[in-house]
Amino acid sequence: xxxxxxxxxPLITDEWLGEVLSLRDSDPSSxxxxxxGSMRASxxxxxxxxxxxxxxxxxxxxLLVRLGYPPAIIYKRDRTRYxxxxxxxxxxxxxxxxxxxxxxxxxxxxxxxxxxxxxPARLVPLPVLASDExxxxxxxxxxARGRLKASRGxxxxxxxxxxVG
Numbered sequence: 676x677x678x679x680x681x682x683x684x685p686l687i688t689d690e691w692l693g694e695v696l697s698l699r700d701s702d703p704s705s706x707x708x709x710x711x712g713s714m715r716a717s718x719x720x721x722x723x724x725x726x727x728x729x730x731x732x733x734x735x736x737x738l739l740v741r742l743g744y745p746p747a748i749i750y751k752r753d754r755t756r757y758x759x760x761x762x763x764x765x766x767x768x769x770x771x772x773x774x775x776x777x778x779x780x781x782x783x784x785x786x787x788x789x790x791x792x793x794x795p796a797r798l799v800p801l802p803v804l805a806s807d808e809x810x811x812x813x814x815x816x817x818x819a820r821g822r823l824k825a826s827r828g829x830x831x832x833x834x835x836x837x838x839v840g
Contacts, residue, residue, distance in 0.1 A: 695738065728754075731761075739780065745787070747779035786826050798834040801825065 679687055736746035749757050753775070760771035801818060805811040818825035818833045825835035 695734075735776070739776075744780055745783045747776045748783055749775075749779060785824055797836055798826065799836070801833045801835060804835060 732747075732749055739746055756771075757775060760775050763770070764772045801814040802811040804814055814823060814825075814835075815833055817823035818827070818835065823835060825833045827833050
């Protein structure tokens with residue numbers, strides 16, 4: 676990565692800030708424009724030598740929350756894929772970054788937001804949801820593969836709601 680020349684930093688920062696501020700004024704019903712704008716703004720925030728990843732993800736999550744979305748957590752194990760997606764976004768192809776961020780937001784929604792809203796009483800262990808048609812093991816595999824909306828608790832137990840599936 677080549678950082679910008681020091682004398683270009685104010686212009687780059689002003690352009691980036693203009694993009695971020697335009698997101699606030701965008702039509703909230705146009706989630707596609709909001710997503711594209713937040714991806715563009717967050718990918719452009721990572722132009723300096725130290726702290727790029729932390730700064731970029733912090734800015735991204737600030738933009739997502741301000742647009743009404745839950746934050747996206749990018750895990751260390753996904754670093755290479757995230758960096759490749761950012762490189763593609765730098766070239767104008769936001770598809771990979773958009774998919775990665777959408778999945779991260781959905782994961783957070785299911786891991787943190789749904790349990791916080793529904794509460795533990797509404798989420799039940801998967802074996803409770805097993806039936807003659809589908810076993811507890813099949814439900815666990817579906818949850819692990821992301822085919823069943825479920826969250827894994829700190830105790831390692833998968834839980835889901837009776838109405839989700």
